[in-house]
Amino acid sequence: MELNQQIEQYKNDLIQSVQELIRIKSVQGEAQEGKPFGADVDEALNKALSIAEKMGFRTVNLDGYIGYAEYGEGEDYVGVLGHLDVVPEGDGWIYPPYAAEIHDGKIYGRGTMDDKAPILAALYGLKAIKDLQLHLKRKVRVIFGTNEESGCQEMEHYLAREKPPVSGFTPDAEYPIIYAEKGITFFDLVKNLEQKHEEDVVIKSMKGGQRANMVPDYCEAQVVAKDSAQIIKTVQEFAEITGYTIFAEPQDSGVIIKSKGVSAHGSLPHLGKNAIMQMMQLLGKLSLGDNDAANFIAFLNKYVGMETDGKSFGVDLEDKESGKLSFNVGTISLENNEVRLGLNLRYPVTYNLEDMMDLIYKRLEGTGIGVELNLHQKPLYFSVDHPLIKSLQKVYTEQTGMEATLLAIGGGTYAKEMPNIVAFGPILPGEEDLDHQANEYIKIEHLVLNAKIYAHAIHELAK
The missing domain is CATH 3.40.630.10 (Zn peptidases)
Structure with a gap:
């Protein structure tokens, strides 16, 4: 001593x-x-x-x-x-x-x-x-x-x-x-919104989250609708059923929908409430028609939802050393005919980047959704x-x-x-x-x- x-x-x-x-x-x-x-x-x-x-x-x-x-x-x-x-x-x-x-x-x-x-x-x-x-x-x-x-x-x-x-x-x-x-990855899913139709409800813009490595506590969407009162009613009913903090306010040009969640670190997304994915679920209830924006939202609702382990996306990797992959939807922007979703995925230590990315590319086949990898740290x-x-x-x-x-x-x-x-x-x-x-x-x-x-x-x- x-x-x-x-x-x-x-x-x-x-x-x-x-x-x-x-x-x-x-x-x-x-x-x-x-x-x-x-x-x-x-x-x-x-x-x-x-x-x-x-x-x-x-x-x-x-x-x-x-x-x-x-x-x-x-x-x-x-x-x-x-x-x-x-x-x-x-x-x-x-x-x-x-x-x-x-x-x-x-x-x-x-x-x-x-x-x-x-x-x-x-x-x-x-x-x-x-x-x-x-x-x-x-x-x-x-x-x-x-x-x-x-x-x-x-x-x-x-x-x-x-x-x-x-x-x-x-x-x-x-x-x-x-x-x-x-292993830590930050990447964007990107889709050009070329296919458009004049539907009863059109998403004019959307913005949510601060950084990919944070569970987003806020997301808002500007919606143009023929019947704004019906949109507000749908949002109210959805909030009552789900318990989400989500509401709509009338504007001259339509409706602003606001979703509030609970922030958490991107490495522990299950500890938060994801305001962006709450918004996706709500938008999926509206009459968006058949267009690129609607298809992107439907894709997210089907293959992500409120999951934080990537199971429905097909990337639910796991090992005994470090546990399950974590899947965080951190940011979204929809404007200028493009939608961009920021993801932070952290994969188990006995896998490599290619193991995960191959599964991601497989899920995205035929969707027209591209991937832009922003950062990678090996396990x-x-x-x-x-x-x-x-x-x-x-x-x-x-x-x-x-x-x-x-x-x-x-x-x-x-x-x-x-x-x-x-x-x-x-x-x-x-x-x-x-x-x-x-x-x-x-x-x-x-x-x-x-x-x-x-x-x-x-x-x-x-x-």
Whole structure:
């Protein structure tokens, strides 16, 4: 337990270093020369590197994109990857978001949990190893990312110039260990609305959702109808039967139909109520006739509906490691003779993109609906017997006394941006997750515990 005793001696210095970083509002800003993500993010990077230099580590700043602190010798290295950029603070804070005030044993501020304090905990863990002169077989790098919240462009810069670690972790998620992360896709289904008929009801425009990776909580459609009163009555009856929050309001040129749902993360679509698909069901009840818009709506109602696992669409992939595919309809726009539907599908870790896309193309055959793939992240998956997983399980159990169960998630962590690493902490089981929320904080006792866990993890992987 030499490492733990050493870290206890650093407690006040660790708190002070965390406070110094939290006081920098490192939200992405306008790019400047040598500061690709803005002056504030650059200030945070320089502060972290300065803290590391004072500890006696060799530091490198890669053109303002990313930096690292390094200890040890050899070609191969163990990597600890964290990030210094933060999301905007938002409203509702009880203490100033960039003051790093301490109340009831907690440091409050944006970045205390995501991810400034945890990466500093890892840095102090490495300092304990250095000060105790513990033998390491591999070099260790604590890597300070700067663009995790806005696209991870810094990782492209890093991996174009540096080889990846042979193993490591990112303290940017939760404990115990996330060993499986589903493949993530964002794509649009697109159809040109060429076939038109003058029917009793015509959809003039439609808009819903904010992002593909969110369950949409609002959708509205502008409808032109010969009998607006009948449309309003149909909507009222539909709302009563289904219990959906959906209503219609008369306009000079027809009717505006509004559907309200409940938002949730795109990785967990079953936790929300999809306002777009509620709207599709309602529109399917209207006299739209035989045209491209009506056929698109009928297709969605038949093959998607309110399902969130892709079963009717024919993409209900599943494995024992990570569970079922998740299927989220996130956005829709109908205007200028085109309808565009934004989807976020997350597929199980033992499948690949082609497995899923082949099934999608098969379902779309003959519909005239095209696919535009916007983003793809491969699954992250380590065998339960992988040495990295076994090492982190051993450390976690020894330092916490808790079982190191393995987690599989539909979301994507920073680990996907760097080969050979997994997400490991810092949120302990039973603790609330305030990442991106108001009143983000880290308990000081957990900050110190994280430093101890990370010190042992680094030593275990590098020795």
